[in-house]
Amino acid sequence: MSEDLWRDSVRNLDPYIPGQAAMEAEQQSKIKEVIRLATNENPHGPSQKAITSMQNAVLESHYYPDLTCLALRNKLGKLHGMDPENYVIANGADNIINLVIASYVNQGEEVVYCTPTFSEYNKNTLLVGGIPVEIPTTLDHKFDLEAILDAINETTKLVIICNPNNPTGTIVDEKELRTFLSRLPKHVIVVLDEAYGEFIAIPNYSTGVEYIQEGYPVITIRTFSKLFGLAGMRVGYAMAKGELIRPLQMVREPFACNRVAEAGAIASLEDVEYTEKVLAENRTEMVKMIKEFRSLGFSVEETHTNFLFIDMKQDTSKLAQKLCQKGLIIRPCAAWGFPTFARISIGSEVNNQKLIKALQEISSQTPNHV
Known part of the structure; x- marks a missing residue:
């Protein structure tokens, strides 16, 4: 009954769906520390x-x-x-x-x-x-x-x-x-x-x-x-x-x-010194991550941001679930019409390497997917 009172244009809206929250992932995977590489946040925080x-x-x-x-x-x-x-x-x-x-x-x-x-x-x-x-x-x-x-x-x-x-x-x-x-x-x-x-x-x-x-x-x-x-x-x-x-x-x-x-x-x-440092580290990690992803057989688009748009040659929704079990969150792109793509934020050096290691482990277990 209450929906009958809604404004007509509201009925056509789809709610915004953000990247999976770290707390939600922690509850699902029962892992204390979850690394969020789905929402393009600055991994170093504010100055x-x-x-x-x-x-x-x-x-x-x-x-x-x-x-x-x-x-x-x-x-x-x-x-x-x-x-x-x-x-x-x-x-x-x-x-x-x-x-x-x-x-x-x-x-x-x-x-x-x-x-x-x-x-x-x-x-x-x-x-x-x-x-x-x-x-x-x-x-x-x-x-x-x-x-x-x-x-x-x-x-x-x-x-x-x-x-x-x-x-x-x-x-x-x-x-x-x-x-x-x-x-x-x-x-x-x-x-x-x-x-x-x-x-x-x-x-x-x-x-x-x-x-x-x-x-x-x-x-x-x-x-x-x-x-x-x-x-x-x-x-x-x-x-x-x-x-x-x-x-x-x-x-x-x-x-x-x-x-x-x-x-x-x-x-x-x-604090210009701080932002210049963040930009420099983002570029350094970007180059390293692109190389790592390509070594895994993924196609990586050129980017001008703090994230990568990657064709991972598989259903990234399923891959995201496997990564979540290892404490890592990425953003599958099926909602945008790209079911084999993921958007992955460029994190800190330590967290980026944890992601690559996890992907290598998953790849070794499912070689036909890559």
């Missing part, structure tokens, strides 16, 4: 400066946070060379996605993106009565910009480009993206989801900051969950020119980012 700043902020947690996170917006503005008014801070990048779609998409209007990608684009579009238009990625798992252009019509409101893409780790060609932006109809806004943007190591590769400064109709989304190790704090932000960012400021709920989280985010931006 010590961020930890200290958050600890200090806890002492003032009886006060409401600043309504618009002005201190963090000022810090971001100095970092990117933009006005602080060009930013909206919220409760993680997924909250920002919700704000963007809620701000712009009317019932019956279309949101175009490629798939596989982050499921929240679909969910939030359906929630407001919009129409998700999902286009397959290219054979090399990149966003198909030409196909997106072909799909745009008079009812298209947003195009979302996840760059680097989740779960494939691929990026679009910079020249192709710039050409794409110049060919867009005036009524279409591009959303660049750059949750993993800090991991791109290509010199002088343009990101949303440059496109915004050049006047393109772009809203860029970033997060402190990945590189900065603040996934548990939930801090995300959008940046765009004033006329594009303004509706997000109007839709955003009050106090969408808490005091402790904002303090950690500000300190994280200041």
Whole structure:
């Protein structure tokens, strides 16, 4: 009876399914220590400066946070060379996605993106009565910009480009993206989801900051969950020119980012030495892991993130269960339509080697699967 009272659009939603929680895996496998390589977290955690700043902020947690996170917006503005008014801070990048779609998409209007990608684009579009238009990625798992252009019509409101893409780790060609932006109809806004943007190591590769400064109709989304190790704090932000960012400021709920989280985010931006160290270790472990996976007969995609998209030549849901019994969690990609693929986070050196050892043990027991 109560379901009859639900909002109609809610009936069409699929709940977000995250990577398996460590506590759940511990209960299932009866292993005390579980290594989580499924959710692309920073294996080193936040910087010590961020930890200290958050600890200090806890002492003032009886006060409401600043309504618009002005201190963090000022810090971001100095970092990117933009006005602080060009930013909206919220409760993680997924909250920002919700704000963007809620701000712009009317019932019956279309949101175009490629798939596989982050499921929240679909969910939030359906929630407001919009129409998700999902286009397959290219054979090399990149966003198909030409196909997106072909799909745009008079009812298209947003195009979302996840760059680097989740779960494939691929990026679009910079020249192709710039050409794409110049060919867009005036009524279409591009959303660049750059949750993993800090991991791109290509010199002088343009990101949303440059496109915004050049006047393109772009809203860029970033997060402190990945590189900065603040996934548990939930801090995300959008940046765009004033006329594009303004509706997000109007839709955003009050106090969408808490005091402790904002303090950690500000300190994280200041600790450049730490983030450079994390990036260097991520690249070093990435090279080692790609070599190890290929030695096991797996196909590994080129990545520009802190995870790998791997064809493991077998049912990865079953493989994930075997790894869970050994205390390791990976992300099978069957939900994205890739049953033999897995998305595996690049962890610490010790944890990465534990994963490789476990895979070698499983491979030796089931040689025909690899």
